Amino acid sequence: KNEVEQSPQNLTAQEGEFITINCSYSVGISALHWLQQHPGGGIVSLFMLSSGKKKHGRLIATINIQEKHSSLHITASHPRDSAVYICAAPRGGGADGLTFGKGTHLIIQP
């Protein structure tokens, strides 16, 4: 079973700062997921990546398969980026149910 570790657990930053959230997993995987959960509770999938880097707006996700490590970056952070960011990996490594990190609670102050 995959184990997913995420850091930091809490992060407070000023608007405009560059944000990095890290994730490591124990079992080789087909793809890693980054999710966002807003205060209202809804969960949105941000990225699913199996290699290299993906970019969507101000969000960038990278993965190093050999090191079993992924990072989520936010450039020019904004208060609306405040949310919980969750890293998740397939339980058995393939395409199946997810094992989740504990999440990073991000607060961006104006």
Add this chain to the structure above:
Amino acid sequence: DAGVIQSPRHEVTEMGQEVTLRCKPISGHNSLFWYRQTMMRGLELLIYFNNNVPIDDSGMPEDRFSAKMPNASFSTLKIQPSEPRDSAVYFCASSYFLASGGGETQYFGPGTRLLVL
């Protein structure tokens, strides 16, 4: 597309009562997942189905929990009898699984917030 639909959105019940949570996946998706979120344990997988067949139910906490998927557009998660420790947010998610692929984006429903008194 309406996305993944869950009902009810909120449920308050008394210990010992039966609770049924419902999920309608996105049309065309062939994988469905039930997750539970609590403050103590975070998000955890309960069970998932592929083509209406349960594939992995190792996350179902005990026999009080059961899940069914009678067809491609409907699934239920039932708790009987319910206990206060079952209080949590229950999420349903769906995806389109390709046998040749390595995983697909999962789309989450809004969740059902369950409180067992």
